[in-house]
Structures are given as structure tokens and as C-alpha cells.
Amino acid sequence: MRNRQTSLRRALCALLLSSSLCLAAVALAAGIDGQDFTQIERGRYLTIVGDCAACHTPPGSGHDFAGGRVLETPFGDLVAPNITPDPVTGIGAWTDDEFVNSLTKGTGRGGARLFPAMPYTYYAKISRDDALAIRAYLKTVPPVHNEVNPDRLPFPFSVRANLAVWDYLFFKPGEFQPDPHKSAEWNRGALLTEGLGHCGLCHTPKNMLGGDDRSRAMQGYALQGWFAPDLTNDPRRGLGSWSIEDITTYLKSGHNKTTAATGLMAEQIDRSTSKLSDTDLKAIATYLKDRPGDPANAAQNQQPAPPPAPDQTAMKAGQQVYADECAGCHKADGKGIPGLFPTLAGSPTVQQSDPISLLHVVLRGALSVATPTAPTGAGMPAFSWLLTDDQTAAVVTYIRNSWGNNAPAVSADDVGRTRGALVERSD
């Protein structure tokens, strides 16, 4: 199938290149008015909402949407294709229907199935008009000739035919249907979050085959060396302790009074949410605040928190490391400094079931995102060279169970595994 597709593509390219009507043919195929400012401008905004650049513009490439970024999946690596209007290596020669279907049905040129790393399972919720607006905008970016071979998956995951079965199991096509019992703002937030924003791609747990576990939607998921935290209203792990304003400030600036974005979310805020309208950010926050957390956590979330389970030797060792290495910035009471050093007391990131983000930050350090409204971009140094696995486990356990925090202890083995995994990472 791949061969057939490639040869078809080659034939078409040859035809287009050899034809003096090449540009006219592309324009006709698209059927979009290049003068329609409103549509192009809306498309540009929607492209930011959808954060298309996250995958299609490799960091530092200098060529917007020319593809080439390697996407890690549990099944192997994929490479994001070129979506510039280049007719040969990009999508310049695609029809509007092919483009719309790639967003909403998960099919590419000639009906070939896309891997769900392309979040069509989310984009399916957008309207055809929105999809065409994105198309209209993408037609205005400079075409870049950049051949990308997207397939690096090992057999049998490389067989695209299998994806029909996957789609049957995990893909619910169909445009977003507003909930008439909710406000317009809530529905706008739902569309942005569940649709173009595709927040669940990182934040929703996945099943064995990489499909969203819808029963645990937005309850957090580990990927690429981080744990994308719980975005439900869970009071301990989720956004329960954040106000609507805390969420919008975070999405706009990458910082709020308690936390700072780093890692993959820092990239996302830089490219996408920091550029969204305040109205849309508030809609997203309104929707997220209305999502209940996992009922299984209810007992643990009872206040006051039950006394920490971890053994007191580890806690005491952790406290000593904390006083020596952490308290200078994060303060003895775990409160940190707003806008500069995150608050650890009550922090959802600190208390996620999976401690990998916390370990990642302690071992490798982290640079917070710098945005126009919060330009400082403070960083935390790496401690992997200084702290042993035992010391790291102790301090992380201490942080996860102090100042009212409550989360499972972290073992030296956990630290060792994470340390090993992080060594392999280049990011």
C-alpha cells in the first residue's frame, strides 16, 4: 500500500511539474480564495489552537510546517510530514476533501490511513469550515521542498491496514455536539479541549493499543520522560486547587502563583496557549474545572490528609537533603516564590501517582517557559550528579508527603530506572 501510494504520488508530482498549468491545477484543487482575509486569519488562529507546529515544525528548523520532527510512540518512532503547500513533498496538491478528511477522518491522500499520532481522533470534532480555514492558512505559508519519510515503525505496527481495526475500536468520528445544558462558554471550552486543542492526547491514559482510556479521560499519562498531569478537578492531583484565573494565567504566561511550566507543556504554551484569546482560555478553564476527578482518589483526598505512609527514616533523610539543596529557593515551608520558584506544598505535579515529572526535574533540572507576560524563564539546576538514588528517593518522598502533600513513596529503584531512562533522552 505504501509503495502504491508513493508511486502514485511520484506520478502525480511528475505530472504537476511537467505541466505548465501546475499552479493553476493546485489552486483549482484547493478551491479556496486566497484573498479571504477572514478565513485565513481564522485558520491561522485555529492552527495555533491545534498546535500543528508542535509536530510539523521541528524546533529550530526555521521552516514552518516542513515536517521532520520525530514523534515517540509506545510502538516506535513516527516522523511528522511536511504540510507546507509544496506540491511534491508537502500537501499543495491535495484536494480540500483530502485535507479535511486527514483532520477529521484519519485518512491521507488516496484514502491511506494515518497513524493516530496525528490527533484526528480529536480533530474529528471540528467543523468542515474550521478545517477549510486551516487549509486556507496553510496555503499561505512558504512552500518548502522537504521529503519526509514518516514511517519508522517496526512490523507489525507499520502495517497501515491494521489501523482500520484500531479506528473501529477507538475512533469515534463525528463533529462536536454542544451540550444544551451547559453554557456557551463551557461548550466552547469543551470544543477547544476535546477538539483542536487535543489535550487528552497527552493527558488521557492510554490502553495497550495506544487508544484513549475514556473511562479515565484527562486523569494523566506518562510520556516522553514526563507525566502529563491530571487535568480533572481532583483536589490533590488535578486542578481542584486552581481557580479559573490560575488556569488562564498558567496557559497564557506559563506561570501562575504556584507553578511554572517546563518540558513538553512549556513548548506547548510557547507555541499555542500563550497566543490564544483570553476568552478562549477562560472557556478552556471553565470546562476543565467542571470535570470530576477519579472517584477512587476520594478517600485519599479527605482532609485532613492521613499521616504519610512512608517510613520516617526516609522522611528524615529527605528533610535533610531538602534543607541543604532545595529550601534556598523553594523555602522551608515548600511555598517557593511566585513567578520564580514553584510552590511544592499542595502542588498537583508533585503529587501525581507517577512521580516521573518530579524525578525528571530533580535529576535533570528544568527550564521554565519564558513568555511575553512572564519573561523571566527561571531554571532549576540538575541534581543527578550530586544526589544518589537513595538521597533522591528520600527527598522526593519527603516533598510528596510534607506540608499536607500525600503521594506514594518513591524508592531508590524507581529513581535508578528513571535516571537510566533520562540518560538516553536527548531533550
Next chain:
Amino acid sequence: MPKRLPPKDVAIIGLGWTASILANELTNAGLDVVAVERGPWRNTATDFSISYMQDELRYRIQHELFLRPAQMSVTFRNNASQTALPVRNWGAFMLGNGVGGAGVHWNAETWRFLPSDFVTKSHLTQRYGANFLPADMTVQDWGVTYDDLEPHYDEFEYLCGTSGQAGNLKGAIQNGGNPFEGARSRPYPTPPMKQGYGHTLFADAAKQLGYKPFPQPSGNLSQAYTNPLGVSLGQCTFCGFCEWFGCANYSKASPQTTILPVLLRKSNFEARTQCEVTRINVDSTGKRATGITYVDTSGEEFEQPADLVLLCAFQVFNVQLLLISGIGTPYDPQTGNGQIGRNFTHQTVSAALGFFDKDKYNFNPFVSAGSIGMCIDEFNGDNFDHGPLGFVGGGYIGQVQTNGRPIQITALPPDTPTWGSKWKQALKDNYLSTINCGAACHGSFYAYRDTYLDLDPTYKDRFGRPLMRMTIDLHDNEIKMSAFLTDKYAEILQKMGAKQVVKQPRKGPYDVTAYQTSHLCGGAIMGDNPRNSAVNRYLQSWDVPNLFVIGASAFPQNAGYNPTGTVGALAFWTAAAIRSQYLKSPGPLVHA
């Protein structure tokens, strides 16, 4: 042939305090700016990590953050009868390197000069008569006044978040502040630092002696602060690793913690690091700079054309680049003619050690900060009558002990053995109960005809450029002043209850191996006409109007304060002049 690069609106030499301020102001004005920095890029989290920064051996003793003399040094002699030799290990002063410059390794003591300091010559002459000044003293007025600079001192302090107590708010003297300071338009942006036991005891003793002690203005912040650019700083943790170190937790004002995060986001700003500027290029008339030439680490030479060149290197290298580039007339100490290299000055610092009863006093000297301290200003500038004293100048006096670091803070009573078990026991007995403050008396250093910079005739750098030759010594006036200040300081130590006080007044000859602050000043001084200065009151070269020379190199003489506050104010003052006057009509801003 150097590779010729596309032209820029502005080329800046260096990327420390002055360069960062100018770059930010001029990019705000829409100009396309490149800064070319000799040293490496430096970030707080990656280069000043809290997990290893508190390392006295690495940073203080082995000079990790500083310029390597093998790359560039200076030669030194006390007077013209001697042959200058190259400095191969920094001693009397430290020369910074890398992004942030001296703004990385400073203590962050953020002072304003006195209003009378800007009119030194006319003020002293008026009060004491022309004959009161030593014949070979060449002090002069700055060409700017305190009132000119006040708004720009304010800008710099609010950029830094300076912690302090105002002493003179719009002319009204404030309790607890420095009553001698010039009027300030508003309070410091953050309250003064908390003081340690030794600092508090000093203030109490000073008060008993009739002085008016006040907290030293500090760029180590008393509380978290977000500056007008939106950049946030943290609260100082009193770790006592400030001078010679980068601040590990974002609480010391530096270009990194105040400006660079904003500057770096701008598409019209570019920094090129590890690129050493070898000269400023001028056209055939010699009246117009065409840009700069620099060399990268591969040895490749580049020419960067620019409409405006800002010389923002450290003082001594500002002077060196002017001389190497043939801009202005080199100073001739025989005739007193020529301006480049003239009025080179430093700082006359001195101290006294105070040994206290170990059973009654525990100063915990390690709980400290670079600009902690309680000071008095009764003996600074011309705040006191010099008539009967036979000298001019002065300095602030303070318990400004910045640290209790284990290698350096080991001063012991004079009769102690210098090694062995008795030394160890004495150290144990005295460490916690000694006041050991290296620059307790922060004296002025006035200018003299025979103290200057010129190109060394013998020693050259790897490009064949002559090194700067320093000809510098201490004069009777400064030695007398230092003795006077040291006596006053010692009296306060006695009043504090010291059982033994060991005075250490500054004496000649000037010793290039003993640290005396890094406050090198002058050599390309400002003034009101081209016959007495290298740059005009806006720090614009008299000779090449599209060149501005910014920094302490412009000080006609040095006052009894740390210079950075005034350097920052001058940078903002120059930026305002460029934005409001020069860009509208490029050319000389002062017609002499």
C-alpha cells in the same frame, strides 16, 4: 581579509551591565542591535548552579568566572621610571569575562554618588580655595550633575529591585536612611536587607558616637521583586557567596536576572559570544566609526559594519580599544595633553580587624550577603570639613562584611603563629568572634597627572596588539585620607566592644597583588569640552560622534562609593540621549 557581515544599526562591544541596558533601550527604539562579547554565554541555572556555586576554591581562589590573563592582561608599574611587567594572576582587581560581565560577580552594593561628587573641582575650589588641592591632582567636574542623573539612578535601582532605606526623599530627610545622600524622587523599590549581629552592633556603636548609620543599598534583594520589564528576582538567602560568584538563586541583580530574559526575546537583538573585538573601524576622515572587527574562537576575523558603535567593555578595555583604534589623542603625562588614558583611578579601601571575646560575641559571619551592612556617611566626599585635615576626599565607613568563607576569612591577632596547632586553635577561637571586613572604609581615589593608562611598548596580546600599561600609585592625599577613615572605623570597633583592634590603613606603594576592589575608573573621561575629556556629557566621543564610550571609564575621578550604581545611571542617561536626541539628528550632541 575579514569576512564582511551585513550591516547593523548598532554594534555593541561587550555584553555586561551597560551593554544590556543600552541594547534593551535601543531595541525598544526599533534599532537592529548586535552585541559582541569576548567571553561565554552564562545562565543562572546552568552556570551558577546552587548545587555547586558555593565553592570558594573554584571561584574565589582559582578565578573561574574571570578573564584568563593568557587571553588578555595588563602591564603594571608604579611610576614612569619603572618598567611595567604583565599581570599574570589577578590581584588588586578582577577583570570579568562573559555575558553579564562584572554584573555577574559583583557584590551588588548599589550606591549613588553625592551631588558634590559630580562637581568635585569647582566644589572643593570654592570651599577651600584653589591652592588647597595638591598641585599634581587633576580632578575635574563631570559635565553632568546629580540632578541630571537622578531619574536614571532611579531607573537602574528599579531595574535591579535595590533594597534600601531612603535618606532624602525629595529633600525631606528620612529617619534611618543616609541623611547625606542627594534627594531621591521615590523610595527604594524594596525595603532594606535584614542585618546580621555584627552589622547591628556596628550601627548601635556608631549611633552612640553620634553618627547616623543606615543600611547599605543592596542589589541582593530583601524580598522577591518583579521589575518594570516583568523580570522576577528572588529573595536573598544570605549564603554569602556573592562577590566573585554568580548568584545561584536569582536574588542578586545582574543582567541575567533583570534584562537579558527580555532582550533575548527580541528579534532585533543578537548576541555573539566568545568573539573578541580587535578594533573599532573608522573611515578615512577618522571622524566616523564604520563598525567593528572581531575574531571568533576559530580565529576567523569578521567585520561588522554599523551606523552606531557603543563601547561597553570593562573600563580598561574601553581605553585600550580607543588607543588601538587610533581614536582620540593619547594622553601624554609630560605635557598633560591628550585625553585617552588620562585620569585613571581606582578605589582607596582599607579596614581594621576587630577581635572580640569569644565567650561573649558570636557573629556567625557566614550568614551574610554581598551588600549587607550598616554604614555611615559622615566622612564621605565633602560631608565633613577637610580644612584642618590636609586632604580631600573620603568614603563611606561600614560593617559591610560580606561573607565568612572558610579560606579567606581566617584573620587572626598579629602574634598568632601562621601554621600548626596553635594557628588552628586560634582560628577556632576567633572565627565566630572577629569582625573582618575587607573594604570597611570605601575611600575615594582622586586623579593625578602621573597616574594614567597607555599602550605598553613591549608586551602584546596574541593578535600583536599592545597590552594596556597601568602607571598607578597612591598619593599622600589618599594615604592621609585612608589613615583618617581607618581611625574612625577603628573607634567604632572599639565602641562595639572589641578587645583588640588591628588597623590596616591603605599605604603606598600601590600593590597590584593585593585585592582593592575591581573599581578601576577613568581613562576615557567625560567633561564639558574636548580639551579636558575624551567623551562629552552624554558619553559620546568628541572625536567620533557615532561612538559612545560607556562605563566607569568616564569617571573623571572616583568617589567614595562602589561605582556600579553610577555606571548604571550613566548607561540609562546615555540611552535617553541617544533615543531623544542622537537618533533624530545623528551627530555631535554637544558642540564645543
